[in-house]
Amino acid sequence: MNAPATENAGQVASAAESPGWALRLSNVNKAFEGVQALKDVAFRVRLGEIHCLAGENGCGKSTLIKIVTGVYSPDPGTEIEVFGKRLASVTPASARALGISVIWQDLALFPHMTVAENIAFDESVGMLPRLYTHGASYKRADRILRRLRVDLDLNATLNSLPIAQRQIVAIARALHGHARLIFMDEPTSSLTQSETNNLLKIVKTLSEEGVSVVFVSHRLAEVIEISSRLTVLRNGRLVGVYDTADMTQTRLGHLMTGQDLVSEISARDRTDRRAVLEVEGLNRKGEFSDISLDVKSGEIVGVIGLIGAGRTELAHSLIGMTKPDSGTIRLDGRKIAPRSVRDAIAAGIAYVSEDRLTLGLIQQQSIAANIVITVLKKVLGKLGLISPKREASLVSNWIENLSIQVGHPEHAVSTLSGGNQQRVVLAKWLTTNPRLLILDSPTVGVDVGARAGIFKIARKLADEGIAILLISDEVHEVHYNSDRVLHMLNGRVVWEHDPASASLADLESRVYA
Amino acid sequence: MTGAINELKRRLGPETLALAGFLVCLVAAFSALSPRFLSVANFNSMAFQLPVLGLLTLAMLAPILSGGLNLAIIFTANMSGLTLAWVLIQMGGTEAGLAAFAIGCLAAIVVGAAAGCVMGLVVAYTGAHPILVSLAMMIFLRGLGEFLTRGGDISGFPEFVGKIGHGSLLGVPVPLLVFGAVAIGWHFMLKFSRHGFSVYMIGSNIRASEYSGIPTARTLTLIYTLSGVLCAIAGILMVTRFNSVRVGHGEALLLVTVLACFLGGVDPFGGFGRVAPVAVALVILQVLSSGLNLLGANQHLSTAVWGLFLILVMVLRHVIARIRMIFGKRKEV
Numbered sequence: 001m002n003a004p005a006t007e008n009a010g011q012v013a014s015a016a017e018s019p020g021w022a023l024r025l026s027n028v029n030k031a032f033e034g035v036q037a038l039k040d041v042a043f044r045v046r047l048g049e050i051h052c053l054a055g056e057n058g059c060g061k062s063t064l065i066k067i068v069t070g071v072y073s074p075d076p077g078t079e080i081e082v083f084g085k086r087l088a089s090v091t092p093a094s095a096r097a098l099g100i101s102v103i104w105q106d107l108a109l110f111p112h113m114t115v116a117e118n119i120a121f122d123e124s125v126g127m128l129p130r131l132y133t134h135g136a137s138y139k140r141a142d143r144i145l146r147r148l149r150v151d152l153d154l155n156a157t158l159n160s161l162p163i164a165q166r167q168i169v170a171i172a173r174a175l176h177g178h179a180r181l182i183f184m185d186e187p188t189s190s191l192t193q194s195e196t197n198n199l200l201k202i203v204k205t206l207s208e209e210g211v212s213v214v215f216v217s218h219r220l221a222e223v224i225e226i227s228s229r230l231t232v233l234r235n236g237r238l239v240g241v242y243d244t245a246d247m248t249q250t251r252l253g254h255l256m257t258g259q260d261l262v263s264e265i266s267a268r269d270r271t272d273r274r275a276v277l278e279v280e281g282l283n284r285k286g287e288f289s290d291i292s293l294d295v296k297s298g299e300i301v302g303v304i305g306l307i308g309a310g311r312t313e314l315a316h317s318l319i320g321m322t323k324p325d326s327g328t329i330r331l332d333g334r335k336i337a338p339r340s341v342r343d344a345i346a347a348g349i350a351y352v353s354e355d356r357l358t359l360g361l362i363q364q365q366s367i368a369a370n371i372v373i374t375v376l377k378k379v380l381g382k383l384g385l386i387s388p389k390r391e392a393s394l395v396s397n398w399i400e401n402l403s404i405q406v407g408h409p410e411h412a413v414s415t416l417s418g419g420n421q422q423r424v425v426l427a428k429w430l431t432t433n434p435r436l437l438i439l440d441s442p443t444v445g446v447d448v449g450a451r452a453g454i455f456k457i458a459r460k461l462a463d464e465g466i467a468i469l470l471i472s473d474e475v476h477e478v479h480y481n482s483d484r485v486l487h488m489l490n491g492r493v494v495w496e497h498d499p500a501s502a503s504l505a506d507l508e509s510r511v512y513a
Numbered sequence: 514m515t516g517a518i519n520e521l522k523r524r525l526g527p528e529t530l531a532l533a534g535f536l537v538c539l540v541a542a543f544s545a546l547s548p549r550f551l552s553v554a555n556f557n558s559m560a561f562q563l564p565v566l567g568l569l570t571l572a573m574l575a576p577i578l579s580g581g582l583n584l585a586i587i588f589t590a591n592m593s594g595l596t597l598a599w600v601l602i603q604m605g606g607t608e609a610g611l612a613a614f615a616i617g618c619l620a621a622i623v624v625g626a627a628a629g630c631v632m633g634l635v636v637a638y639t640g641a642h643p644i645l646v647s648l649a650m651m652i653f654l655r656g657l658g659e660f661l662t663r664g665g666d667i668s669g670f671p672e673f674v675g676k677i678g679h680g681s682l683l684g685v686p687v688p689l690l691v692f693g694a695v696a697i698g699w700h701f702m703l704k705f706s707r708h709g710f711s712v713y714m715i716g717s718n719i720r721a722s723e724y725s726g727i728p729t730a731r732t733l734t735l736i737y738t739l740s741g742v743l744c745a746i747a748g749i750l751m752v753t754r755f756n757s758v759r760v761g762h763g764e765a766l767l768l769v770t771v772l773a774c775f776l777g778g779v780d781p782f783g784g785f786g787r788v789a790p791v792a793v794a795l796v797i798l799q800v801l802s803s804g805l806n807l808l809g810a811n812q813h814l815s816t817a818v819w820g821l822f823l824i825l826v827m828v829l830r831h832v833i834a835r836i837r838m839i840f841g842k843r844k845e846v
Contacts, residue, residue: 351724359720362784363717365714386706
């Protein structure tokens with residue numbers, strides 16, 4: 001039960017005052033049918049610590065959690081110690097009995113049950129039928145919420161609550177099961193900044209009570225903000241364990257990816273060009289107000305803002321999904337008021353959605369169908385019917401053009417990797433010959449190598465004269481890939497940043513202030 | 514050359530091939546068991562029975578592809594039949610001429626289209642679930658029909674009406690010709706028209722379709738309208754077959770049409786399914802019932818056999834999918 005003298009040069013001082021370990025894993029190996037998912041990984045969490053497990057998609061984060069919680073059994077030689085107890089093996093049941101709990105991104109709650117029933121759910125299941133006493137469960141649920149210092153209506157049905165509050169219910173449910181080590185999988189990915197702060201407060205309360213919390217995330221800023229220490233994995237191997245005190249986003253990005261994030265400013269001066277998009281005084285109540293901006297031909301204008309800043313909402317009004325209350329939109333000098341995506345396409349606007357899974361692509365349908373969906377008119381043959389020949393030639397052109405790696409164009413688009421799916425989205429929009437291309441968080445779920453490829457395509461399109469609006473919540477992404485950056489806060493454009501003259505740190509401090 | 518064969522296989526899909534194979538076995542078995550099975554008389558009886566169920570199944574297919582359902586098909590057909598009957602009776606009853614019949618058919622189609630159109634508009638613009646919308650329409654049409662007919666049969670049509678229903682053109686029964694034409698049209702509409710493409714996309718993900726510029730509301734309205742038109746054609750065929758109209762006629766076929774779609778490999782959640790395998794599935798159901806009938810089985814028993822057969826198919830499909838998954842995994846390693 002002795003803590004090791006050192007595990008990392010930076011840790012010596014704090015290890016001495018460490019109260020003990022909640023979890024100690026060493027020599028973790030796991031191979032799936034020949035693919036080494038984890039190789040000699042060590043992972044340790046202190047009692048009451050907020051720890052972050054960071055790494056890119058596919059680095060082995062979830063495999064590691066699944067080993068801790070008994071979903072997967074590790075390869076022989078792996079040593080597991082939970083709360084000072086050496087374990088030969090872990091099963092899902094024993095992990096729970098030991099106080100290990102995971103809150104997955106989808107929360108795994110019951111949408112039609114009340115808050116109290118969700119929190120106390122585990123009381124009502126078991127091998128033998130048991131009487132479920134509503135009053136007692138209600139009281140226990142109430143006690144847990146008070147412990148977390150949150151105020152929630154215990155009788156509200158879960159699906160009437162916003163995501164942030166459901167997350168609190170999931171935490172309460174874990175505590176109801178006497179969890180002492182809680183893993184949270186990408187907990188902040190659908191929260192606004194204030195909700196994230198609130199969650200952070202709750203997590204700190206837990207930590208003060210001695211509950212250890214492990215955040216699993218790939219959002220650099222939040223990782224640094226939330227945790228006291230972090231473990232970085234890359235390609236199934238341990239990169240290192242670090243104190244967050246002296247960590248920067250750039251360094252963490254480098255640790256996670258093993259390569260330097262794009263560090264060359266690509267900004268160019270396009271101010272003398274003709275404006276393609278001109279927005280004046282655009283308002284939509286509760287979403288954005290008094291937005292005026294322009295994007296010149298061949299220019300990439302970045303729009304940075306945290307979730308809830310109104311950036312996606314602005315895009316939705318530009319493509320006709322929502323109707324602005326007032327203001328004008330001009331495209332190539334002509335006033336437009338698109339009332340549907342069809343109108344927007346006809347006017348020359350294309351929109352790459354941030355939500356590729358449910359809005360950007362029709363996942364079950366074929367790659368070919370997803371590409372031609374926006375331009376059915378172009379593939380019509382005799383009698384106004386769709387010509388398979390024209391469809392095939394258009395599709396294969398785009399597959400070649402954007403070097404999309406596909407098995408067969410008739411395969412479902414869901415079989416592709418994130419980066420290739422994003423290229424399909426680009427193809428589907430570029431066939432419409434847009435004048436303005438809106439890229440909304442185009443690198444979500446796309447690996448780093450593939451990210452660079454997407455920005456390269458964007459730059460090439462800009463060089464061909466297309467105006468590009470690049471929406472993102474990753475500061476370095478807009479800084480390095482835009483000609484100008486607009487900072488949105490609470491529905492307004494509050495600052496214009498020039499990557500060529502101002503530094504990344506400058507923009508970072510504004511956005512995360 | 515093998516490439517072309519593989520391409521054909523891929524296009525038809527293992528589903529259609531398997532169904533066709535099963536159909537061949539079934540025909541062989543019945544021919545062995547009953548000498549009358551492979552006769553002109555039996556073929557004719559099947560060819561006259563199949564089209565009504567077939568048209569109603571195609572009317573069910575399209576809404577299912579769009580991620581919905583149309584439970585009002587039978588009563589839409591009845592209502593259209595009633596419209597035809599009313600026109601015929603107004604224009605001379607047994608003395609009515611071909612012109613009256615033509616006008617009646619047109620009116621029937623308008624009524625069917627209107628019923629479908631209303632459902633489509635409600636589904637498209639209110640976002641109400643198609644099951645509820647079409648159920649409400651079904652109850653409305655049934656009530657209205659029973660009120661208008663007082664629950665009885667309407668008959669007294671000119672003689673030529675029955676001749677159309679029982680007649681043949683170049684040796685092919687007229688109802689079968691109608692069904693064949695509609696099925697081919699339906700196939701082209703779904704596979705090669707912009708509207709058909711939109712139906713599949715909406716069936717898989719309506720929001721993503723909207724975000725891709727598909728006119729979702731218009732497409733949904735149109736597909737239910739077309740479904741109503743097919744019901745009307747089925748209703749007209751029923752008039753010419755039975756020489757009478759009764760509201761509730763063919764009610765038992767409603768769920769059979771749903772099952773025929775699933776037997777034909779249509780995805781119950783929408784987005785996937787084709788006309789050809791559904792047509793083969795229909796023939797299988799018809800052969801099963803006619804064959805059993807020839808063997809002297811009770812008509813009710815053949816309905817039970819349909820049900821049993823469909824359960825078997827579902828189980829078989831599951832088993833095959835499992836086997837594929839296991840082998841598929843091995844292949845990847």
